[in-house]
Amino acid sequence: MKATTSATASPTRVIEVKNLARVEGEGALYVRVAGDEIAEVRLDIFEPPRFFEALLRGRSYNEVPDITARICGICPVAYQMSSCHAVEQAFGVTVGEPLRTLRRLLYCGEWIESHVLHMFLLHAPDFLGYESVVGMAADHRDLVTGALALKKAGNRIVSLFGGREVHPINVRVGGFYALPRKERADELLEELRRNRPFAEQAVRFVAGLKFPELDRSYEFVALRQPTEYPFNEGRIVSSNGLDIPIAAFLNSFHEEHVAHSNALHGRTKDGRPYLVGPLARLNLNFDRLPESLRSLCREIGFTVPCRNNFKSIIARGIETLYAVDHAIEILEQYDDSVAPHLDIVPRAGIGHGCTEAPRGILYHRYDVGDEGLVRRATICPPTAQNQPQIEDDLRAFLPQALALPEEEATLRCEQLIRNYDPCISCATHFLRLHVERTT
Amino acid sequence: MTPRVLIIGLGQSARGDDAAGLLAAELLAQRLPSHGIPAESGAIRVLTRAESAWDALLEAPGPAQMIIIDAALAGSDWPAGSWRCLRYPADMDVLVRERLGDTHTIDLHSLLRTAQVLGRLPPDVRIYAIAATRFELGAPIDGTVRAAVRSVVDQIERDLFERMEARPCTNSQ
Numbered sequence: 001m002k003a004t005t006s007a008t009a010s011p012t013r014v015i016e017v018k019n020l021a022r023v024e025g026e027g028a029l030y031v032r033v034a035g036d037e038i039a040e041v042r043l044d045i046f047e048p049p050r051f052f053e054a055l056l057r058g059r060s061y062n063e064v065p066d067i068t069a070r071i072c073g074i075c076p077v078a079y080q081m082s083s084c085h086a087v088e089q090a091f092g093v094t095v096g097e098p099l100r101t102l103r104r105l106l107y108c109g110e111w112i113e114s115h116v117l118h119m120f121l122l123h124a125p126d127f128l129g130y131e132s133v134v135g136m137a138a139d140h141r142d143l144v145t146g147a148l149a150l151k152k153a154g155n156r157i158v159s160l161f162g163g164r165e166v167h168p169i170n171v172r173v174g175g176f177y178a179l180p181r182k183e184r185a186d187e188l189l190e191e192l193r194r195n196r197p198f199a200e201q202a203v204r205f206v207a208g209l210k211f212p213e214l215d216r217s218y219e220f221v222a223l224r225q226p227t228e229y230p231f232n233e234g235r236i237v238s239s240n241g242l243d244i245p246i247a248a249f250l251n252s253f254h255e256e257h258v259a260h261s262n263a264l265h266g267r268t269k270d271g272r273p274y275l276v277g278p279l280a281r282l283n284l285n286f287d288r289l290p291e292s293l294r295s296l297c298r299e300i301g302f303t304v305p306c307r308n309n310f311k312s313i314i315a316r317g318i319e320t321l322y323a324v325d326h327a328i329e330i331l332e333q334y335d336d337s338v339a340p341h342l343d344i345v346p347r348a349g350i351g352h353g354c355t356e357a358p359r360g361i362l363y364h365r366y367d368v369g370d371e372g373l374v375r376r377a378t379i380c381p382p383t384a385q386n387q388p389q390i391e392d393d394l395r396a397f398l399p400q401a402l403a404l405p406e407e408e409a410t411l412r413c414e415q416l417i418r419n420y421d422p423c424i425s426c427a428t429h430f431l432r433l434h435v436e437r438t439t
Numbered sequence: 440m441t442p443r444v445l446i447i448g449l450g451q452s453a454r455g456d457d458a459a460g461l462l463a464a465e466l467l468a469q470r471l472p473s474h475g476i477p478a479e480s481g482a483i484r485v486l487t488r489a490e491s492a493w494d495a496l497l498e499a500p501g502p503a504q505m506i507i508i509d510a511a512l513a514g515s516d517w518p519a520g521s522w523r524c525l526r527y528p529a530d531m532d533v534l535v536r537e538r539l540g541d542t543h544t545i546d547l548h549s550l551l552r553t554a555q556v557l558g559r560l561p562p563d564v565r566i567y568a569i570a571a572t573r574f575e576l577g578a579p580i581d582g583t584v585r586a587a588v589r590s591v592v593d594q595i596e597r598d599l600f601e602r603m604e605a606r607p608c609t610n611s612q
Binding site (some may be wrong): 073117121132133134137138141144145148149151152155156165166 | 548549
């Protein structure tokens with residue numbers, strides 16, 4: 001990352017970060033400060049729209065999981081799970097055990113790989129004062145090696161049950177195309193057991209980081225299930241008392257276009273920003289964690305409600321450990337003799353799916369015709385939902401950040417954006433922070 | 440199975456010439472079967488994301504060779520459509536000077552330096568840098584860059600299957 005700063009006696013102050021390599025996607029941040037007031041904050045997203053919803057029209061239902069998996073290289077399982085559940089609902093199909101649990105297993109793999117990548121390769125350097133993971137690796141060799149090995153275990157879950165590591169191909173409406181042999185699953189189980197101690201060590205490590213002050217009255221939004229920590233099903237709940245079925249998502253939330261962003265902005269129907277992602281999930285589902293993890297949280301001093309999103313790195317750590325334990329539990333019971341999928345008979349209908357992607361709830365809606373062809377698709381990804389909240393957080397945080405030296409102020413703003421692990425797209429990364437001051 | 444050779448093509452398909460590395464990786468993956476190496480055999484692993492390389496780098500023993508293909512900004516002495524083969528870490532200064540790839544989740548420099556710091560860098564690391572100028576969103580890949588991709592793939596193929604052990608990589612074209 002290169003940062004250039006110009007600060008003169010003129011009323012205009014510019015901070016520019018030309019290459020930010022630890023955010024996924026293309027964006028710029030514009031801040032206008034008038035006197036002591038933060039007059040305008042914009043997270044400009046100029047990543048080009050990719051029109052997946054239009055691309056899906058006229059395609060067969062059985063292509064939907066593979067097409068939507070291409071939306072993201074880091075969270076393709078989330079797209080597959082949300083789309084499968086939505087299409088299955090349209091067809092009146094419910095996937096029960098044991099396939100339901102194996103879908104949770106696949107999701108565990110995605111959470112592990114995505115969360116560990118973000119925690120240790122993208123976000124932790126901010127907290128430790130390193131420019132990137134390179135410097136961190138030199139001083140924390142065991143930590144980085146352990147993180148990479150844990151991420152690898154997550155990758156292996158996805159590649160074994162998803163068919164390949166990136167953009168899995170083994171997921172279909174109704175279940176899986178095939179299931180791996182028990183011997184392969186047992187090898188994976190051993191790999192997860194080997195990495196479990198590091199997953200716990202990782203939680204303790206991130207809990208010991210120094211966190212900037214931030215206390216926001218977030219409206220947390222997440223899925224909630226009767227007994228389990230949420231992945232694939234449940235009701236959509238919020239910290240403001242919302243409790244709705246997935247099918248009612250569009251009655252309570254909407255997306256709007258804003259001039260400065262190619263990504264839509266998600267808001268509540270009455271226009272408020274809201275927070276989705278690990279911190280929201282954990283706040284709303286803390287009682288769904290196993291007692292062993294709640295005990296660990298008490299031990300490290302993590303309590304809910306937690307309204308400092310800089311601590312989302314702790315939430316990711318806890319969810320990673322949960323995913324490791326849950327995957328171990330599922331693999332210990334794994335039986336490769338079960339039918340890999342239900343038989344699907346398409347019918348006309350409308351279906352809704354919402355699952356917990358690593359970055360938060362991912363809502364899909366499909367209108368499917370008699371012949372199983374998609375007539376209309378709606379996809380609301382978590383980063384779009386979080387965008388207004390990112391801008392809101394920046395407005396709240398900038399007064400303390402702007403009191404810092406220019407370079408540090410810039411770094412803190414970037415760190416705040418990275419709290420959200422924004423997945424603006426899957427590849428290029430340029431973010432410019434432009435602060436304009438007027439008197 | 441630990442791959443003997445790890446090939447990583449980097450880039451962004453929506454940004455014109457930045458797709459060069461991805462195209463090269465795809466082309467190489469297509470050609471492997473003609474050498475009796477099915478793409479999924481594991482002996483030669485072809486990737487298109489830098490962070491995916493970690494899985495292979497963490498295995499023991501790791502790959503003997505890592506080949507990276509990426510677009511780089513062309514310069515006055517290095518026109519678009521030409522390419523260079525750099526060795527890492529020997530050509531580290533060139534790598535920095537030519538401003539190779541920074542449009543990836545984990546940039547190339549971070550991948551290599553971190554692997555080096557962790558003692559996971561394969562003994563033979565070659566970076567094929569394809570000079571390019573057109574990186575705008577939605578731009579098509581330039582014809583000269585596309586030709587360079589084919590040239591680089593031909594060269595890698597020769598190195599891998601004809602005289603990999605006998606000669607160093609050809610430096611440029």
